[in-house]
Amino acid sequence: MDVRQNVRTYIIENFLFGDEAPLENDSMSLLDGGIIDSVGVMELVAFLEGDFGLTLADEELVPENLDSVDNLVAFIERRQSSV
Amino acid sequence: MCGICGVVALDGPLDLPRQTPERMIGVMRHRGPDEFGAWRDRSVFLGHARLSIIDLAAGQQPMTTAQGRHWITFNGEIFNYPELRAELQGLGHTFRTSSDTEVILAAYDQWGPECVERFNGQFAFAIYDRHQRRLFLARDRFGIRPLFLTEHQGQLLFASEIKSLRAYPGLNLELEPAALAEIFHHWTPIGAGTAFRGVAQLPPGHVAMVGDNAFGAAAAAPLPDCLRVRRYWHPTFLPAREDHRFVPAAERDRYAAEVREALVDAATIRLRADVPVGAYLSGGLDSSATAAIIHKYTDHHLKTFSVGFEDAAYDETEWQHRMAAHIGTEHRTITTGAEDIAGRLREVTWLAETPMVRTAPAPLHTLSGLARSEGFKVVLTGEGADEVFVGYNIFRETKVRHFWSREPESRSRSALLTRLYPYLAQSPEQFLRKFYGAGLDNPDDPLFSHGPRWSNTASLPGFLGEAAQEPHSAGPVRERLLATLPADFTGWGPVARAQYLEMTTFMANYLLSSQGDRMLMGHSVEGRFPFLDHNVAELAGRIPVSIKLQSLVEKSILKLGVADLLPVNILQRPKQPYRAPEGASLEGPTGQALVRRFLDSDGSAGWDMWQPGRIAALVRKWQAGKLVSVRDNMSLLAVLTGRILQHDFGPGFEERLAPNILPEQALAWRQE
Numbered sequence: 001m002d003v004r005q006n007v008r009t010y011i012i013e014n015f016l017f018g019d020e021a022p023l024e025n026d027s028m029s030l031l032d033g034g035i036i037d038s039v040g041v042m043e044l045v046a047f048l049e050g051d052f053g054l055t056l057a058d059e060e061l062v063p064e065n066l067d068s069v070d071n072l073v074a075f076i077e078r079r080q081s082s083v
Numbered sequence: 084m085c086g087i088c089g090v091v092a093l094d095g096p097l098d099l100p101r102q103t104p105e106r107m108i109g110v111m112r113h114r115g116p117d118e119f120g121a122w123r124d125r126s127v128f129l130g131h132a133r134l135s136i137i138d139l140a141a142g143q144q145p146m147t148t149a150q151g152r153h154w155i156t157f158n159g160e161i162f163n164y165p166e167l168r169a170e171l172q173g174l175g176h177t178f179r180t181s182s183d184t185e186v187i188l189a190a191y192d193q194w195g196p197e198c199v200e201r202f203n204g205q206f207a208f209a210i211y212d213r214h215q216r217r218l219f220l221a222r223d224r225f226g227i228r229p230l231f232l233t234e235h236q237g238q239l240l241f242a243s244e245i246k247s248l249r250a251y252p253g254l255n256l257e258l259e260p261a262a263l264a265e266i267f268h269h270w271t272p273i274g275a276g277t278a279f280r281g282v283a284q285l286p287p288g289h290v291a292m293v294g295d296n297a298f299g300a301a302a303a304a305p306l307p308d309c310l311r312v313r314r315y316w317h318p319t320f321l322p323a324r325e326d327h328r329f330v331p332a333a334e335r336d337r338y339a340a341e342v343r344e345a346l347v348d349a350a351t352i353r354l355r356a357d358v359p360v361g362a363y364l365s366g367g368l369d370s371s372a373t374a375a376i377i378h379k380y381t382d383h384h385l386k387t388f389s390v391g392f393e394d395a396a397y398d399e400t401e402w403q404h405r406m407a408a409h410i411g412t413e414h415r416t417i418t419t420g421a422e423d424i425a426g427r428l429r430e431v432t433w434l435a436e437t438p439m440v441r442t443a444p445a446p447l448h449t450l451s452g453l454a455r456s457e458g459f460k461v462v463l464t465g466e467g468a469d470e471v472f473v474g475y476n477i478f479r480e481t482k483v484r485h486f487w488s489r490e491p492e493s494r495s496r497s498a499l500l501t502r503l504y505p506y507l508a509q510s511p512e513q514f515l516r517k518f519y520g521a522g523l524d525n526p527d528d529p530l531f532s533h534g535p536r537w538s539n540t541a542s543l544p545g546f547l548g549e550a551a552q553e554p555h556s557a558g559p560v561r562e563r564l565l566a567t568l569p570a571d572f573t574g575w576g577p578v579a580r581a582q583y584l585e586m587t588t589f590m591a592n593y594l595l596s597s598q599g600d601r602m603l604m605g606h607s608v609e610g611r612f613p614f615l616d617h618n619v620a621e622l623a624g625r626i627p628v629s630i631k632l633q634s635l636v637e638k639s640i641l642k643l644g645v646a647d648l649l650p651v652n653i654l655q656r657p658k659q660p661y662r663a664p665e666g667a668s669l670e671g672p673t674g675q676a677l678v679r680r681f682l683d684s685d686g687s688a689g690w691d692m693w694q695p696g697r698i699a700a701l702v703r704k705w706q707a708g709k710l711v712s713v714r715d716n717m718s719l720l721a722v723l724t725g726r727i728l729q730h731d732f733g734p735g736f737e738e739r740l741a742p743n744i745l746p747e748q749a750l751a752w753r754q755e
Contacts, residue, residue: 013700014704014709016542016545016697017545017546017694017696017697017698017700017701017704018696018697018700019545019694019697022542022545029517031514031517031518032517032521034538034541034542035542037518037539037712037713037714039510039711039712039713039714040712040714041510041511041514042509042510042711043711043712058511061511061512061513061514062511062513063513063514063517066511066514067514067517
């Protein structure tokens, strides 16, 4: 499964319990869209650490990296290519 | 405390099928197991289940006046009835009993519907006037006592609990999907709504009339349109400028003394009863203050009750014992935990009559069972102090967010949130700012304070089927909420607005009902709440918020007022929100069985109201131990209790009702 598909599946299964509708597009803010809350961010981080083997520094926990499918994909790919 | 019910024919003769009184009264016999009474004429039926507390020998209901003009069925207490009685005697009224019920009848005779403004109490009652052929309904200021209504085949039915309406032969109730969506999103029904289509409640601080079109104003949906309604009271606060003014120390101390005096009065008159009165001790400030006041100002021998948790994260037993030892009460504790909570959840849902996003009512059902088993029918609690004296985090949060909204770029302002919620210190700062910063651009929005709370559960209706997307029969929730705001609301400051919203939504429709009246009455125990004495609440509303929430110290004026009565560590202890384990409480065998029984979709009728696939995914996440967020836990509780409710008030109702139907000889029919 490619990164985008993996991220989308996780968000739809884990936060939306299979309901794709609220995830209108890959650029929307997950927080503004009510898809995650501040605890949800921690779940997301655990997912990145678990499924992608990344470790995240505090300064990386920012919306630019985590708050949409696009941002997550870009962040994961950037980190994977830098390894 | 009692249960009341009635049927009023709106046009034509009363239709009261066989066994109607035995069913309607019997199904809520837990509210009043001591005596059952009924009265009817050709257009009205009134029923009553009595928990005898005042004038045990002569206080039977329904009750009438000497002339037989007015008939009353009454649930609650009028605490200032001795004073009113004396006043009415001075005006020429005579009394046959020493009950407060008869005082209401005389007061209604003397002052008409305005009599409620003279009552200091917690009440829901109906008075039928046989001369004018009209029915008067009243509910106390904060909604401590319930009163539900529905119109069915040309008759108005009312009752203390929805299950009594449902017990009317042939009356089926359906959950209204849009109402469920509203409850899932806002934690409680909003305004006069309930979870059931066509069932409304008379809002707190309202009176209503049937059969007199000159009275009040036409009722708005979801209230039945045969009602005319009038609001006689609502919480009030100072205009913003006065609310925020600097208060010199000498003036502050005078306010503290006034608070103390008002609380002493409120607690003292709540000891009036012809049965023993006990008190709950939570380990927090409010119930401790109540108990300490009773100890110091009365010669009442106080017995206190508290609930502890097996899980130390929720347990406050140590503090409860400290306080009991400090004032020397005879103290009893009962311990609850996952299996106890899971084992009660179905009964708790039956009593609460609404889906719940929390398990917190269950331990209070355990606790009322303890009080009752010790022979107590009446307990005082600290309920209401957090709303009246500004105790909850949502008020501190509102103050911080409002302060932050004036400098939205400031990081030090948003960082104050971690003082309220220490666990947020681990949250990524920018996400925290984004979550709590929502709505910051419009701090004057009337619902500003409750934005973050409600946005967190905005996704819960996603577990409901397509029908939940349809508009609510009573209109959009925001508009309905805004329509109930009093004219002076816009002049209040942000914290006062938040207090008003909290009192009229969460307190009335959850804390006082699902977690209050219904859990107490489930074991035939009456709760009394000194902090919700309207004299206390009105005084608190006149005190500037600058000394109620001084800096970010909650209930600062209350603390000052009771400082010398409490051990310093209870006084200074940070507030611990009362909570119970949520999804974790269902992990044992009892909870597992409950989840399987009600959340495993078999595709049967009724499941079309839900999203079975999403619920199955939620259950899988819970079973995998991954239900970590508050939102996920709330989702699980909401769908589980919603499904229980759908069954027990639907196909399972008759089975549940059957053992409670009164035998004919248990019901006393009253005559003039």
